[in-house]
Amino acid sequence: NAGVTQTPKFRILKIGQSMTLQCAQDMNHNYMYWYRQDPGMGLKLIYYSVGAGITDKGEVPNGYNVSRSTTEDFPLRLELAAPSQTSVYFCASSYQARAGNTIYFGEGSWLTVV
Amino acid sequence: GDSVTQMEGPVTLSEEAFLTINCTYTATGYPSLFWYVQYPGEGLQLLLKATKADDKGSNKGFEATYRKETTSFHLEKGSVQVSDSAVYFCALSEGDDKIIFGKGTRLHILP
Numbered sequence: 001n002a003g004v005t006q007t008p009k010f011r012i013l014k015i016g017q018s019m020t021l022q023c024a025q026d027m028n029h030n031y032m033y034w035y036r037q038d039p040g041m042g043l044k045l046i047y048y049s050v051g052a053g054i055t056d057k058g059e060v061p062n063g064y065n066v067s068r069s070t071t072e073d074f075p076l077r078l079e080l081a082a083p084s085q086t087s088v089y090f091c092a093s094s095y096q097a098r099a100g101n102t103i104y105f106g107e108g109s110w111l112t113v114v
Numbered sequence: 115g116d117s118v119t120q121m122e123g124p125v126t127l128s129e130e131a132f133l134t135i136n137c138t139y140t141a142t143g144y145p146s147l148f149w150y151v152q153y154p155g156e157g158l159q160l161l162l163k164a165t166k167a168d169d170k171g172s173n174k175g176f177e178a179t180y181r182k183e184t185t186s187f188h189l190e191k192g193s194v195q196v197s198d199s200a201v202y203f204c205a206l207s208e209g210d211d212k213i214i215f216g217k218g219t220r221l222h223i224l225p
Contacts, residue, residue, distance in 0.1 A: 043215040048212065
């Protein structure tokens, strides 16, 4: 069972470089999310999507962009990497918005900007 | 706005000890409450949840009871194992798509 798959798992970027974190889910979930996890800071929502073609900002969207052209895929783009974007990134998905619905997480992508 | 506050770690216990990780929340309505666990090098996994007051969620020997009167959802386990070493996140969701996480509590279990 693949669930939520993220790539790459580890990446080092230089300041000013761009990259895309890929996320795919095979559970036919409508809702997808990108979180970042900084040490001792818990999880912060970057962007989320409630379905193909629809995206919305979370708590900390600056410096990131997303797209949702298909139900399965939800890539996160960093346009001009900055050291403040060094973090662990988690993609997640859920079936519907109803409160109590379980969110499923990918294994994370460790990004370092130097 | 809605928020979750959980006890700061790390928490270090010996194997077979009793575990409590405190979690309190602030919400305008009637949220659903969750505990997620993150093992080293992995993503978060749902451990247990409760969707209404007085519900008890349980899984893998862990339990948490939704207490509306004290706005709490404390995680407990009667006898912890080394394999329980992980980071535990309390979380809530209230009606929309977003889930709000606490900062996490790192648990170390010593053999």
